Protein backbone atom coordinates (compact mmCIF):
# COMPACT_ATOMS: atom_id res chain seq x y z
CA UNK A 117 0.00 0.00 0.00
CA UNK A 118 1.11 3.59 -0.59
CA UNK A 119 2.64 5.30 2.40
CA UNK A 120 0.31 7.93 3.82
CA UNK A 121 1.20 11.08 5.64
CA UNK A 122 -0.54 12.50 8.65
CA UNK A 123 -2.52 14.92 6.49
CA UNK A 124 -4.30 11.99 4.83
CA UNK A 125 -5.96 11.43 8.18
CA UNK A 126 -7.18 14.98 8.75
CA UNK A 127 -10.76 13.74 8.83
CA UNK A 128 -9.89 11.87 12.03
CA UNK A 129 -8.76 14.99 13.83
CA UNK A 130 -5.68 16.36 15.50
CA UNK A 131 -4.86 13.06 17.22
CA UNK A 132 -3.32 11.48 14.14
CA UNK A 133 -1.07 14.32 13.02
CA UNK A 134 1.03 13.82 16.15
CA UNK A 135 1.61 10.10 15.68
CA UNK A 136 4.63 7.98 14.79
CA UNK A 137 4.87 7.15 11.01
CA UNK A 138 4.74 3.44 11.87
CA UNK A 139 1.42 4.11 13.60
CA UNK A 140 -0.11 5.62 10.46
CA UNK A 141 0.82 2.51 8.48
CA UNK A 142 -0.64 0.18 11.12
CA UNK A 143 -3.71 2.32 11.64
CA UNK A 144 -4.46 2.43 7.93
CA UNK A 145 -4.45 -1.37 7.76
CA UNK A 146 -6.53 -1.80 10.93
CA UNK A 147 -9.07 0.86 9.98
CA UNK A 148 -10.01 -1.25 6.93
CA UNK A 149 -10.79 -4.37 8.98
CA UNK A 150 -14.30 -5.62 9.72
CA UNK A 151 -15.60 -5.70 13.28
CA UNK A 152 -17.57 -8.34 15.18
CA UNK A 153 -19.02 -7.03 18.43
CA UNK A 154 -18.85 -9.95 20.90
CA UNK A 155 -21.24 -8.39 23.43
CA UNK A 156 -23.78 -5.62 23.00
CA UNK A 157 -27.47 -4.81 23.25
CA UNK A 158 -30.06 -3.68 20.78
CA UNK A 159 -31.34 -0.16 20.31
CA UNK A 160 -34.96 0.70 19.55
CA UNK A 161 -36.56 3.46 17.48
CA UNK A 162 -38.71 4.62 20.42
CA UNK A 163 -36.76 7.82 20.97
CA UNK A 164 -35.07 8.85 17.70
CA UNK A 165 -34.83 12.53 18.67
CA UNK A 166 -33.33 13.56 22.02
CA UNK A 167 -32.30 16.61 23.98
CA UNK A 168 -28.63 16.73 24.90
CA UNK A 169 -29.53 16.11 28.55
CA UNK A 170 -31.51 13.02 27.69
CA UNK A 171 -28.75 11.78 25.37
CA UNK A 172 -26.12 12.02 28.12
CA UNK A 173 -28.45 10.42 30.64
CA UNK A 174 -29.14 7.47 28.34
CA UNK A 175 -25.49 6.75 27.56
CA UNK A 176 -23.97 7.28 30.97
CA UNK A 177 -23.53 4.45 33.48
CA UNK A 178 -23.68 7.11 36.21
CA UNK A 179 -27.14 8.25 35.16
CA UNK A 180 -29.07 5.60 33.22
CA UNK A 181 -30.39 3.63 36.19
CA UNK A 182 -29.60 5.97 39.04
CA UNK A 183 -31.85 8.85 37.97
CA UNK A 184 -35.16 6.93 38.34
CA UNK A 185 -33.92 5.40 41.62
CA UNK A 186 -33.65 8.83 43.27
CA UNK A 187 -37.46 9.12 43.27
CA UNK A 188 -40.33 6.91 44.43
CA UNK A 189 -41.14 4.08 41.99
CA UNK A 190 -42.75 5.26 38.76
CA UNK A 191 -42.38 9.00 39.44
CA UNK A 192 -39.54 9.58 36.99
CA UNK A 193 -41.29 7.76 34.14
CA UNK A 194 -44.42 9.78 34.86
CA UNK A 195 -42.36 12.97 34.72
CA UNK A 196 -40.78 11.97 31.39
CA UNK A 197 -44.15 11.49 29.72
CA UNK A 198 -45.98 14.37 31.40
CA UNK A 199 -47.23 17.68 29.98
CA UNK A 200 -45.81 20.96 31.27
CA UNK A 201 -48.33 21.44 34.08
CA UNK A 202 -47.78 17.97 35.59
CA UNK A 203 -44.02 18.36 35.20
CA UNK A 204 -44.21 21.62 37.13
CA UNK A 205 -46.10 19.91 39.94
CA UNK A 206 -43.74 16.94 40.05
CA UNK A 207 -40.73 19.26 40.03
CA UNK A 208 -42.19 21.24 42.94
CA UNK A 209 -42.72 18.03 44.90
CA UNK A 210 -39.56 16.06 44.05
CA UNK A 211 -37.07 18.53 42.57
CA UNK A 212 -36.61 16.25 39.55
CA UNK A 213 -35.22 18.76 37.04
CA UNK A 214 -32.77 20.15 39.57
CA UNK A 215 -31.41 16.69 40.38
CA UNK A 216 -31.03 15.77 36.71
CA UNK A 217 -29.28 19.07 35.96
CA UNK A 218 -26.78 18.34 38.74
CA UNK A 219 -26.03 14.78 37.59
CA UNK A 220 -25.85 15.61 33.88
CA UNK A 221 -23.89 18.79 34.60
CA UNK A 222 -21.07 16.70 36.04
CA UNK A 223 -21.27 14.11 33.29
CA UNK A 224 -20.96 16.84 30.65
CA UNK A 225 -17.70 17.92 32.29
CA UNK A 226 -16.11 14.49 31.81
CA UNK A 227 -13.28 14.14 29.32
CA UNK A 228 -15.25 11.27 27.80
CA UNK A 229 -18.08 13.63 26.79
CA UNK A 230 -15.78 16.42 25.66
CA UNK A 231 -13.93 13.96 23.43
CA UNK A 232 -17.16 12.35 22.22
CA UNK A 233 -18.46 15.76 21.12
CA UNK A 234 -15.33 16.43 19.05
CA UNK A 235 -15.49 13.00 17.44
CA UNK A 236 -19.18 13.21 16.59
CA UNK A 237 -18.75 16.73 15.21
CA UNK A 238 -16.27 15.31 12.68
CA UNK A 239 -18.57 12.49 11.70
CA UNK A 240 -21.59 14.79 11.39
CA UNK A 241 -19.74 17.76 9.85
CA UNK A 242 -20.80 20.34 12.43
CA UNK A 243 -19.32 22.63 15.07
CA UNK A 244 -17.64 20.79 17.98
CA UNK A 245 -20.08 21.72 20.73
CA UNK A 246 -22.75 19.55 22.31
CA UNK A 247 -25.76 21.54 21.11
CA UNK A 248 -24.56 21.64 17.48
CA UNK A 249 -23.78 17.92 17.60
CA UNK A 250 -27.23 17.11 18.96
CA UNK A 251 -28.90 19.25 16.32
CA UNK A 252 -26.99 17.54 13.51
CA UNK A 253 -27.53 14.14 15.06
CA UNK A 254 -31.28 14.67 15.47
CA UNK A 255 -31.58 15.81 11.85
CA UNK A 256 -29.99 12.51 10.75
CA UNK A 257 -31.74 10.25 13.25
CA UNK A 258 -35.22 11.25 12.05
CA UNK A 259 -34.53 8.52 9.54
CA UNK A 260 -33.52 6.32 12.42
CA UNK A 261 -32.41 3.03 10.88
CA UNK A 262 -30.51 4.68 8.08
CA UNK A 263 -28.63 6.70 10.72
CA UNK A 264 -27.91 3.58 12.82
CA UNK A 265 -26.72 1.72 9.77
CA UNK A 266 -24.44 4.62 8.73
CA UNK A 267 -22.79 4.52 12.16
CA UNK A 268 -22.23 0.76 12.00
CA UNK A 269 -20.94 0.83 8.44
CA UNK A 270 -18.57 3.72 9.15
CA UNK A 271 -16.59 1.43 11.48
CA UNK A 272 -17.32 -1.71 9.39
CA UNK A 273 -19.51 -3.74 11.75
CA UNK A 274 -20.21 -7.23 10.37
CA UNK A 275 -21.66 -9.20 13.31
CA UNK A 276 -23.25 -8.19 16.60
CA UNK A 277 -23.65 -10.74 19.39
CA UNK A 278 -26.73 -9.31 21.10
CA UNK A 279 -27.58 -10.08 24.72
CA UNK A 280 -31.37 -9.94 24.47
CA UNK A 281 -31.66 -10.24 28.26
CA UNK A 282 -31.37 -6.48 28.49
CA UNK A 283 -33.59 -4.85 25.88
CA UNK A 284 -35.92 -2.61 27.92
CA UNK A 285 -38.86 -4.87 27.27
CA UNK A 286 -38.56 -4.55 23.48
CA UNK A 287 -41.33 -6.30 21.57
CA UNK A 288 -40.72 -8.95 18.94
CA UNK A 289 -41.61 -6.32 16.29
CA UNK A 290 -39.03 -3.89 17.69
CA UNK A 291 -36.37 -6.61 17.67
CA UNK A 292 -37.26 -7.50 14.07
CA UNK A 293 -36.94 -3.83 13.08
CA UNK A 294 -33.50 -3.71 14.70
CA UNK A 295 -32.37 -6.89 12.97
CA UNK A 296 -33.52 -5.57 9.59
CA UNK A 297 -32.38 -2.00 10.24
CA UNK A 298 -28.73 -2.85 10.91
CA UNK A 299 -28.27 -4.95 7.75
CA UNK A 300 -25.84 -5.90 6.25
CA UNK A 301 -24.48 -6.24 9.81
CA UNK A 302 -25.81 -9.53 11.14
CA UNK A 303 -27.54 -9.94 14.51
CA UNK A 304 -26.77 -13.13 16.48
CA UNK A 305 -28.67 -13.65 19.72
CA UNK A 306 -27.27 -14.54 23.15
CA UNK A 307 -29.61 -15.89 25.84
CA UNK A 308 -29.47 -14.65 29.40
CA UNK A 309 -30.19 -17.07 32.26
CA UNK A 310 -31.99 -14.30 34.14
CA UNK A 311 -34.60 -14.11 31.33
CA UNK A 312 -35.87 -17.54 32.39
CA UNK A 313 -35.66 -16.82 36.10
CA UNK A 314 -37.66 -13.63 35.65
CA UNK A 315 -40.42 -15.60 33.96
CA UNK A 316 -40.46 -18.46 36.48
CA UNK A 317 -39.57 -16.99 39.89
CA UNK A 318 -43.05 -15.48 40.47
CA UNK A 319 -44.89 -18.78 39.80
CA UNK A 320 -46.55 -20.73 42.61
CA UNK A 321 -45.42 -24.18 41.42
CA UNK A 322 -43.48 -27.08 42.93
CA UNK A 323 -39.70 -27.33 42.60
CA UNK A 324 -40.05 -30.33 40.29
CA UNK A 325 -42.26 -28.37 37.96
CA UNK A 326 -39.96 -25.36 38.19
CA UNK A 327 -36.97 -27.48 37.25
CA UNK A 328 -38.78 -29.07 34.33
CA UNK A 329 -39.95 -25.68 33.01
CA UNK A 330 -36.50 -24.16 33.47
CA UNK A 331 -34.90 -26.92 31.40
CA UNK A 332 -37.55 -26.77 28.66
CA UNK A 333 -37.15 -23.01 28.33
CA UNK A 334 -33.35 -23.25 28.38
CA UNK A 335 -33.33 -25.79 25.54
CA UNK A 336 -35.81 -23.73 23.53
CA UNK A 337 -33.57 -20.66 23.91
CA UNK A 338 -30.51 -22.60 22.80
CA UNK A 339 -31.78 -24.95 20.11
CA UNK A 340 -35.30 -23.85 19.27
CA UNK A 341 -36.84 -20.48 18.52
CA UNK A 342 -37.09 -19.30 22.14
CA UNK A 343 -34.92 -16.20 21.75
CA UNK A 344 -37.45 -13.86 20.13
CA UNK A 345 -38.13 -16.25 17.29
CA UNK A 346 -34.61 -17.59 16.78
CA UNK A 347 -31.96 -19.78 18.37
CA UNK A 348 -29.10 -18.47 20.52
CA UNK A 349 -25.40 -18.62 19.71
CA UNK A 350 -24.29 -18.50 23.32
CA UNK A 351 -25.34 -17.70 26.86
CA UNK A 352 -24.92 -14.87 29.33
CA UNK A 353 -25.11 -14.85 33.12
CA UNK A 354 -25.62 -11.87 35.40
CA UNK A 355 -25.04 -13.90 38.58
CA UNK A 356 -21.74 -12.45 39.78
CA UNK A 357 -23.02 -8.98 40.83
CA UNK A 358 -25.79 -10.66 42.84
CA UNK A 359 -23.82 -13.20 44.83
CA UNK A 360 -20.08 -12.67 44.37
CA UNK A 361 -18.04 -15.90 44.31
CA UNK A 362 -19.84 -18.39 42.04
CA UNK A 363 -19.50 -22.01 43.11
CA UNK A 364 -21.28 -24.53 40.88
CA UNK A 365 -24.12 -26.38 42.62
CA UNK A 366 -25.15 -29.87 41.52
CA UNK A 367 -27.24 -30.84 44.57
CA UNK A 368 -30.97 -30.75 43.68
CA UNK A 369 -32.04 -30.89 47.31
CA UNK A 370 -30.20 -27.68 48.18
CA UNK A 371 -31.80 -26.06 45.13
CA UNK A 372 -35.22 -27.36 46.20
CA UNK A 373 -34.82 -25.84 49.68
CA UNK A 374 -33.84 -22.54 48.07
CA UNK A 375 -36.93 -22.62 45.81
CA UNK A 376 -39.12 -23.27 48.86
CA UNK A 377 -37.50 -20.40 50.78
CA UNK A 378 -38.12 -18.13 47.79
CA UNK A 379 -41.79 -19.13 47.70
CA UNK A 380 -42.21 -18.52 51.43
CA UNK A 381 -40.73 -15.01 51.27
CA UNK A 382 -41.60 -13.96 47.73
CA UNK A 383 -44.17 -11.37 48.85
CA UNK A 384 -41.58 -9.74 51.15
CA UNK A 385 -39.06 -9.03 48.39
CA UNK A 386 -40.18 -5.44 47.70
CA UNK A 387 -39.30 -4.47 51.28
CA UNK A 388 -35.96 -6.33 51.41
CA UNK A 389 -32.56 -4.72 50.97
CA UNK A 390 -30.74 -5.90 47.85
CA UNK A 391 -28.29 -8.22 49.64
CA UNK A 392 -31.11 -10.06 51.47
CA UNK A 393 -33.09 -10.36 48.25
CA UNK A 394 -30.19 -11.97 46.37
CA UNK A 395 -29.28 -14.22 49.31
CA UNK A 396 -32.81 -15.61 49.31
CA UNK A 397 -32.43 -17.26 45.90
CA UNK A 398 -28.64 -17.64 45.87
CA UNK A 399 -28.52 -21.46 45.84
CA UNK A 400 -31.32 -21.71 43.30
CA UNK A 401 -29.46 -19.29 41.02
CA UNK A 402 -26.23 -21.29 41.45
CA UNK A 403 -28.11 -24.45 40.46
CA UNK A 404 -29.68 -22.77 37.42
CA UNK A 405 -26.28 -21.45 36.40
CA UNK A 406 -24.75 -24.92 36.71
CA UNK A 407 -27.46 -26.51 34.54
CA UNK A 408 -26.96 -23.81 31.90
CA UNK A 409 -23.19 -24.16 31.92
CA UNK A 410 -23.55 -27.94 31.45
CA UNK A 411 -25.62 -27.26 28.31
CA UNK A 412 -22.97 -24.82 27.06
CA UNK A 413 -20.25 -27.38 27.68
CA UNK A 414 -22.24 -30.03 25.80
CA UNK A 415 -22.46 -27.70 22.77
CA UNK A 416 -18.93 -26.26 23.10
CA UNK A 417 -20.72 -22.91 23.39
CA UNK A 418 -19.28 -19.99 25.39
CA UNK A 419 -20.89 -18.56 28.53
CA UNK A 420 -20.47 -14.80 28.96
CA UNK A 421 -20.45 -13.71 32.59
CA UNK A 422 -20.96 -10.16 33.77
CA UNK A 423 -17.79 -9.07 35.57
CA UNK A 424 -16.55 -5.70 36.80
CA UNK A 425 -18.45 -2.61 35.59
CA UNK A 426 -21.16 -0.89 37.54
CA UNK A 427 -24.80 -0.50 36.57
CA UNK A 428 -25.49 1.26 39.84
CA UNK A 429 -27.56 1.31 41.92
CA UNK A 430 -28.94 -2.23 41.71
CA UNK A 431 -25.74 -4.27 41.49
CA UNK A 432 -23.33 -4.85 44.36
CA UNK A 433 -19.96 -3.51 43.27
CA UNK A 434 -17.85 -5.47 45.75
CA UNK A 435 -19.13 -8.77 44.26
CA UNK A 436 -17.71 -8.17 40.81
CA UNK A 437 -14.13 -9.30 41.23
CA UNK A 438 -12.97 -11.36 38.20
CA UNK A 439 -11.22 -13.86 40.51
CA UNK A 440 -14.69 -14.87 41.78
CA UNK A 441 -15.02 -16.72 38.46
CA UNK A 442 -12.20 -19.17 39.11
CA UNK A 443 -14.45 -22.04 40.26
CA UNK A 444 -16.58 -21.52 37.17
CA UNK A 445 -13.55 -21.65 34.86
CA UNK A 446 -12.52 -24.88 36.55
CA UNK A 447 -16.05 -26.37 36.65
CA UNK A 448 -14.69 -29.32 38.63
CA UNK A 449 -16.64 -32.52 38.77
CA UNK A 450 -15.36 -35.85 40.06
CA UNK A 451 -11.90 -34.38 40.47
CA UNK A 452 -11.61 -33.15 36.85
CA UNK A 453 -11.56 -29.57 35.56
CA UNK A 454 -13.93 -29.62 32.62
CA UNK A 455 -13.05 -26.27 31.08
CA UNK A 456 -16.22 -24.78 29.60
CA UNK A 457 -15.53 -21.67 27.50
CA UNK A 458 -15.88 -18.69 29.83
CA UNK A 459 -15.94 -15.06 28.72
CA UNK A 460 -15.74 -12.64 31.68
CA UNK A 461 -17.32 -9.43 30.38
CA UNK A 462 -16.41 -5.75 30.51
CA UNK A 463 -12.66 -6.38 30.78
CA UNK A 464 -13.34 -6.92 34.50
CA UNK A 465 -13.12 -3.13 34.61
CA UNK A 466 -11.79 -1.59 36.79
CA UNK A 467 -10.01 -4.85 37.79
CA UNK A 468 -8.57 -5.22 34.30
CA UNK A 469 -5.33 -6.84 35.45
CA UNK A 470 -7.18 -9.57 37.38
CA UNK A 471 -9.43 -10.42 34.43
CA UNK A 472 -6.36 -10.53 32.18
CA UNK A 473 -4.51 -12.79 34.60
CA UNK A 474 -7.46 -15.18 34.90
CA UNK A 475 -7.49 -15.47 31.08
CA UNK A 476 -3.75 -16.01 31.09
CA UNK A 477 -3.92 -18.88 33.57
CA UNK A 478 -7.02 -20.76 32.39
CA UNK A 479 -6.88 -21.87 28.74
CA UNK A 480 -10.69 -21.91 28.52
CA UNK A 481 -11.07 -18.34 29.81
CA UNK A 482 -11.20 -15.47 27.30
CA UNK A 483 -10.92 -11.69 27.56
CA UNK A 484 -13.61 -9.27 26.37
CA UNK A 485 -13.07 -5.51 25.98
CA UNK A 486 -16.51 -3.91 26.39
CA UNK A 487 -17.48 -1.03 28.68
CA UNK A 488 -13.81 -0.23 29.07
CA UNK A 489 -14.23 0.29 25.30
CA UNK A 490 -15.37 3.05 24.80
CA UNK A 491 -15.70 4.57 28.28
CA UNK A 492 -12.01 5.00 29.14
CA UNK A 493 -11.58 6.88 25.81
CA UNK A 494 -7.98 8.00 25.19
CA UNK A 495 -6.68 5.77 27.96
CA UNK A 496 -7.74 2.68 26.00
CA UNK A 497 -4.16 2.75 24.78
CA UNK A 498 -2.77 1.98 28.25
CA UNK A 499 -5.50 -0.55 28.98
CA UNK A 500 -4.94 -2.47 25.75
CA UNK A 501 -1.23 -2.55 26.59
CA UNK A 502 -2.08 -4.00 30.00
CA UNK A 503 -4.34 -6.67 28.50
CA UNK A 504 -1.86 -7.72 25.82
CA UNK A 505 0.99 -8.03 28.31
CA UNK A 506 -0.46 -11.39 29.43
CA UNK A 507 -3.47 -12.43 27.31
CA UNK A 508 -2.72 -14.25 24.03
CA UNK A 509 -4.00 -12.37 20.97
CA UNK A 510 -6.15 -15.38 20.09
CA UNK A 511 -8.21 -14.93 23.29
CA UNK A 512 -9.05 -11.22 23.18
CA UNK A 513 -12.49 -10.20 21.90
CA UNK A 514 -13.53 -6.74 20.78
CA UNK A 515 -16.92 -5.69 22.21
CA UNK A 516 -18.78 -2.49 23.00
CA UNK A 517 -21.68 -3.40 25.33
CA UNK A 518 -23.53 -0.66 23.38
CA UNK A 519 -26.96 0.06 24.84
CA UNK A 520 -29.73 2.71 24.49
CA UNK A 521 -28.06 4.91 21.84
CA UNK A 522 -26.45 3.74 18.57
CA UNK A 523 -23.51 6.13 18.85
CA UNK A 524 -21.95 3.75 21.39
CA UNK A 525 -21.33 1.09 18.70
CA UNK A 526 -19.65 3.69 16.54
CA UNK A 527 -17.56 5.27 19.26
CA UNK A 528 -16.36 1.85 20.44
CA UNK A 529 -15.43 0.81 16.92
CA UNK A 530 -13.67 4.08 16.18
CA UNK A 531 -11.71 4.25 19.43
CA UNK A 532 -11.25 0.49 19.60
CA UNK A 533 -9.46 0.43 16.24
CA UNK A 534 -7.47 3.60 16.85
CA UNK A 535 -6.09 2.72 20.29
CA UNK A 536 -5.55 -0.91 19.35
CA UNK A 537 -3.43 0.38 16.46
CA UNK A 538 -1.55 2.62 18.88
CA UNK A 539 -0.88 -0.23 21.31
CA UNK A 540 0.21 -2.60 18.53
CA UNK A 541 2.50 0.11 17.14
CA UNK A 542 4.21 0.19 20.51
CA UNK A 543 4.95 -3.54 20.16
CA UNK A 544 6.18 -3.12 16.57
CA UNK A 545 8.43 -0.17 17.46
CA UNK A 546 9.66 -2.11 20.51
CA UNK A 547 10.50 -5.10 18.32
CA UNK A 548 8.10 -7.61 19.93
CA UNK A 549 5.92 -7.92 16.82
CA UNK A 550 6.57 -7.39 13.14
CA UNK A 551 4.05 -5.50 11.02
CA UNK A 552 2.24 -8.60 9.75
CA UNK A 553 1.96 -10.09 13.23
CA UNK A 554 0.48 -6.84 14.52
CA UNK A 555 -2.18 -6.74 11.78
CA UNK A 556 -2.99 -10.42 12.26
CA UNK A 557 -3.37 -9.71 16.00
CA UNK A 558 -5.85 -6.95 15.18
CA UNK A 559 -7.79 -9.30 12.89
CA UNK A 560 -8.07 -11.83 15.70
CA UNK A 561 -9.21 -9.27 18.26
CA UNK A 562 -11.63 -7.43 15.99
CA UNK A 563 -13.43 -10.40 14.42
CA UNK A 564 -11.61 -13.73 13.98
CA UNK A 565 -11.73 -14.84 17.63
CA UNK A 566 -15.44 -14.10 17.85
CA UNK A 567 -16.21 -16.06 14.69
CA UNK A 568 -14.30 -19.14 15.77
CA UNK A 569 -15.67 -19.10 19.36
CA UNK A 570 -19.28 -18.88 18.18
CA UNK A 571 -18.75 -21.02 15.05
CA UNK A 572 -20.17 -18.29 12.82
CA UNK A 573 -20.03 -18.85 9.10
Ligand SMILES: [Zn+2]
Nearest residue numbers: 156157279517
Ligand atom coordinates in the same frame (compact mmCIF):
# COMPACT_ATOMS: atom_id res chain seq x y z
ZN1 LIG B 1 -24.20 -5.98 28.43
